[in-house]
Amino acid sequence: MNFDLTDDQKMLAKTVADFGKKESTVERFRKLRDADGLGFEKATWKKMGELGWLAIPFPEEVGGLGGSFVDAGIVLEQLGKTLVPEPYLSSVVLGGHALWLGGSSTQHEKFLAPMMEGDTILALAFAERNVRFDPRCCATTARREGDAWVISGEKAFVLDGHAADHLVVAAMSDQGMQLFVVDAAACERKTVRLMDGHRAAHVKLVDVKVGEDRRLAARPAVEVLERVLDYGAAGTVAEGLGVAFAMLWTTVEYLKTRVQFDVKIGTFQALQHRTVDMFVEVELLKSIHTESVVRASEEGTERTRAVSAAKLQLAQGGQLVSRQAIQLHGGVGVTDEHDIGLWFKRMHTLVTICGDESAHVARYAATMDAS
Amino acid sequence: MDLSFSPEEEAFRQEVRAWIAQNMPPHLKAKAEQAAHFEMPEVMEWHKLLYAKGWVAPHWPKEFGGPGFSATQRFILGEEMELAGTPPLSPFGLVMVAPLIMRFGSDAQRQRFLPKILSGEEVWCQGYSEPNAGSDLASLRTMAVDAGDHFVVTGQKTWTTYAQYADWIFCLVRTSTEGKKQQGISFLLIDMKTPGVEVKPMQTLGDTPAFCDTFFDNAKVPKENLLGPLNGGWNLAKALLGHERTLVAAVGQTRRNLRLAKRLAAHHLGANGKPLLEDPHFRSKLARLEMRLRAHQMTNYRALAEQQKGHHPGPESSILKLVGSMLVQEADELCMELMGQSSLAWHDDEAVEPFERWVPPTFCYDRATTIYAGSNEIQKNIIAKLILGMPGA
Numbered sequence: 001m002n003f004d005l006t007d008d009q010k011m012l013a014k015t016v017a018d019f020g021k022k023e024s025t026v027e028r029f030r031k032l033r034d035a036d037g038l039g040f041e042k043a044t045w046k047k048m049g050e051l052g053w054l055a056i057p058f059p060e061e062v063g064g065l066g067g068s069f070v071d072a073g074i075v076l077e078q079l080g081k082t083l084v085p086e087p088y089l090s091s092v093v094l095g096g097h098a099l100w101l102g103g104s105s106t107q108h109e110k111f112l113a114p115m116m117e118g119d120t121i122l123a124l125a126f127a128e129r130n131v132r133f134d135p136r137c138c139a140t141t142a143r144r145e146g147d148a149w150v151i152s153g154e155k156a157f158v159l160d161g162h163a164a165d166h167l168v169v170a171a172m173s174d175q176g177m178q179l180f181v182v183d184a185a186a187c188e189r190k191t192v193r194l195m196d197g198h199r200a201a202h203v204k205l206v207d208v209k210v211g212e213d214r215r216l217a218a219r220p221a222v223e224v225l226e227r228v229l230d231y232g233a234a235g236t237v238a239e240g241l242g243v244a245f246a247m248l249w250t251t252v253e254y255l256k257t258r259v260q261f262d263v264k265i266g267t268f269q270a271l272q273h274r275t276v277d278m279f280v281e282v283e284l285l286k287s288i289h290t291e292s293v294v295r296a297s298e299e300g301t302e303r304t305r306a307v308s309a310a311k312l313q314l315a316q317g318g319q320l321v322s323r324q325a326i327q328l329h330g331g332v333g334v335t336d337e338h339d340i341g342l343w344f345k346r347m348h349t350l351v352t353i354c355g356d357e358s359a360h361v362a363r364y365a366a367t368m369d370a371s
Numbered sequence: 372m373d374l375s376f377s378p379e380e381e382a383f384r385q386e387v388r389a390w391i392a393q394n395m396p397p398h399l400k401a402k403a404e405q406a407a408h409f410e411m412p413e414v415m416e417w418h419k420l421l422y423a424k425g426w427v428a429p430h431w432p433k434e435f436g437g438p439g440f441s442a443t444q445r446f447i448l449g450e451e452m453e454l455a456g457t458p459p460l461s462p463f464g465l466v467m468v469a470p471l472i473m474r475f476g477s478d479a480q481r482q483r484f485l486p487k488i489l490s491g492e493e494v495w496c497q498g499y500s501e502p503n504a505g506s507d508l509a510s511l512r513t514m515a516v517d518a519g520d521h522f523v524v525t526g527q528k529t530w531t532t533y534a535q536y537a538d539w540i541f542c543l544v545r546t547s548t549e550g551k552k553q554q555g556i557s558f559l560l561i562d563m564k565t566p567g568v569e570v571k572p573m574q575t576l577g578d579t580p581a582f583c584d585t586f587f588d589n590a591k592v593p594k595e596n597l598l599g600p601l602n603g604g605w606n607l608a609k610a611l612l613g614h615e616r617t618l619v620a621a622v623g624q625t626r627r628n629l630r631l632a633k634r635l636a637a638h639h640l641g642a643n644g645k646p647l648l649e650d651p652h653f654r655s656k657l658a659r660l661e662m663r664l665r666a667h668q669m670t671n672y673r674a675l676a677e678q679q680k681g682h683h684p685g686p687e688s689s690i691l692k693l694v695g696s697m698l699v700q701e702a703d704e705l706c707m708e709l710m711g712q713s714s715l716a717w718h719d720d721e722a723v724e725p726f727e728r729w730v731p732p733t734f735c736y737d738r739a740t741t742i743y744a745g746s747n748e749i750q751k752n753i754i755a756k757l758i759l760g761m762p763g764a
Contacts, residue, residue, distance in 0.1 A: 001373065001374065001375070001376060001443060001672055001675060001676050001679065002372065002676060003372060003672070003673050003676045004372070004676075005372070070372050252759050252760070252761070255761065256760070256761070256762060264762050266761045266762045267761070267762050267763065269752070269755075272751070272752070272755035272761045273748070273751045273755065275755065275759055275761070276751040276754045276755050276759065277751075279690075279754060279758065279759060280690050280693055280694060280754075283670060283687075283690050284663075284666040284667065284670055284694065285666070286673075287666050287667075287669035287670040287672075287673055288665060288666035288669050290374075290669060290673075291374060291665070291669050294372055294374050295374075305662075305665070306665070308662065309662035309663075309665040309666060310666075312659065312662045312663070313662075313663070313666050316663075317666075361655050361658055361659055361662070362655065364658045364661070364662055365651070365655045365657070365658035368654065368657065368658050368661065369633075370633060370637065370648060371630055371633055371634070
């Protein structure tokens with residue numbers, strides 16, 4: 001039993017944390033959010049590629065750095081602290097892992113490699129309107145036409161799909177679910193702003209024709225999707241841990257400086273105990289996050305249980321933190337000028353992406369042992 | 372990052388499990404099966420079996436008769452015993468006063484007390500709280516007056532759990548009324564047979580005679596029974612607090628409770644005569660508890676990994692106490708809810724199965740878990756001050 005990060009991992013955490021503090025503060029996120037444009041910067045994405053952050057969780061044989069998902073979790077946790085807007089979760093964790101798990105070596109070289117360099121962005125197009133989180137509920141179709149496939153349908157809330165070069169699209173064929181790598185330019189895309197200020201795309205595929213070389217066939221598509229969505233869920237918890245951590249300590253600092261009734265409000269026991277409640281939830285989140293990033297790469301119920309338990313803790317504990325943080329800040333916490341509200345919105349987004357509380361409790365309950 | 376136990380540790384787990392299966396007496400197993408409350412004589416019977424095996428004090432150093440276990444071995448032993456439902460050992464001697472005697476006691480005190488704590492020949496209880504000194508322990512008023520070669524002790528201690536079975540009590544007493552109230556406290560070891568010591572048991576909500584009041588009326592206590600320096604007892608009390616908090620993560624206990632809850636859910640019928648285990652509402656309640664227990668268990672493992680490196684449990688162990696005690700109560704509450712109107716039964720063997728009989732009394736008694744070993748509000752004060760650095764009033 002060992003929870004220590006290796007020296008390399010500690011260095012990675014520090015490097016990403018320093019980047020957040022010096023080059024990508026919450027203020028940067030706010031400016032990019034409010035400006036026209038992508039909501040992030042391609043130059044920064046390229047820099048992340050050069051630093052190796054985008055390649056770190058992938059094995060060396062596909063051109064990665066041979067790390068693990070624990071490393072991706074380290075990056076995400078630090079990015080969450082200052083709301084770094086570059087599409088790590090959508091492109092590295094969702095799109096990238098779908099390509100890695102589903103793709104051939106040719107496909108890895110063609111689509112995954114340039115993403116790891118920071119030259120392209122991948123997105124996963126699986127969600128559809130009014131469908132909650134079951135990826136098997138898929139109305140988008142793929143039919144054979146000679147050597148090619150013709151894909152038709154609509155995908156909703158494709159995270160960072162507005163900026164993606166390639167979309168991994170889930171579609172139903174007469175042989176079941178399939179995944180295809182589709183050029184974003186071949187689709188109709190409508191950019192939307194999400195509640196937390198990040199951007200996504202609603203994507204329409206009108207008889208989009210792709211070759212068999214665009215089908216991800218290394219594993220059954222449903223298996224790839226299930227595993228990728230668990231990586232995604234573990235990724236949301238990792239980023240959410242960073243968000244919760246930032247909210248806790250920002251709130252603690254506020255209570256140590258804010259004066260009312262001629263005393264620092266941190267002297268009030270009622271408020272102290274609420275910050276302790278927040279602290280306890282962050283510690284529990286850290287614990288189960290650790291299990292979920294370790295087990296995200298395993299197969300079977302130990303993975304799904306650990307990941308779902310982590311998602312529940314994000315939903316309950318993480319949101320206790322984000323809600324109490326606003327309450328303890330008072331009115332200023334409800335303004336867009338203060339960082340607290342921005343973290344609050346990100347927390348809800350992370351709770352929701354890749355399955356919310358109800359979805360994960362239901363999944364866990366379905367496979368729960370009878371004794 | 373490695374979340375698994377080593378093959379040696381897993382082998383040790385199997386050894387412990389097999390030994391318990393072979394050596395736990397059938398009448399204790401029967402009570403464990405029913406999740407029944409163990410009375411003190413049963414606890415001491417189990418204590419002596421563990422003593423013979425050399426496992427009764429896994430956290431004691433070898434020089435005092437401990438088995439020289441690693442932090443992980445200690446954890447595994449404790450977890451397996453909780454899972455098997457063995458009688459929980461009385462912590463007052465083994466876990467509380469013994470480490471203080473080792474650290475603060477004279478050689479004579481070590482030789483006098485430690486072997487009999489280990490063997491179970493002498494049973495201990497704790498004299499801390501008083502009617503007017505609960506969470507504010509330092510305002511205790513039981514007086515120990517210097518009378519030459521002995522102290523004369525007068526006062527009342529309360530919540531002296533199982534004092535009626537105890538041979539010895541360790542007490543915080545006031546030896547000075549000058550200066551800060553923490554500075555006038557000493558730590559005394561008192562023989563329960565001393566004239567002037569009287570025990571009055573009281574029933575708990577769980578109908579067990581666990582709690583007691585212990586009265587001291589001019590009890591003569593030899594000065595050699597002072598542990599640590601005169602007026603230095605508060606430091607001993609603080610040293611003990613850390614040990615006590617790590618006792619109460621209660622992961623094994625909650626896992627057992629959860630197993631009991633699932634058994635109840637399979638036994639009781641809901642809508643359309645289907646077992647509650649197949650009812651989505653109750654299934655998701657069970658799942659939520661199991662999922663949260665998982666996060667608590669990982670927190671416990673993190674603390675364990677720190678201990679493995681030789682770090683003493685710090686204020687973080689307050690988290691384990693806070694969360695562990697709440698989960699114990701939530702599991703009890705779920706068990707009661709699963710039983711429906713059967714939860715109204717009170718030692719009623721006709722209305723409920725034997726394995727259900729102890730659910731209501733346990734549910735009642737376990738309200739104490741968020742109070743004992745430093746109430747959860749006190750734990751929160753500790754975290755607020757020592758970890759979050761909150762300002763004082």
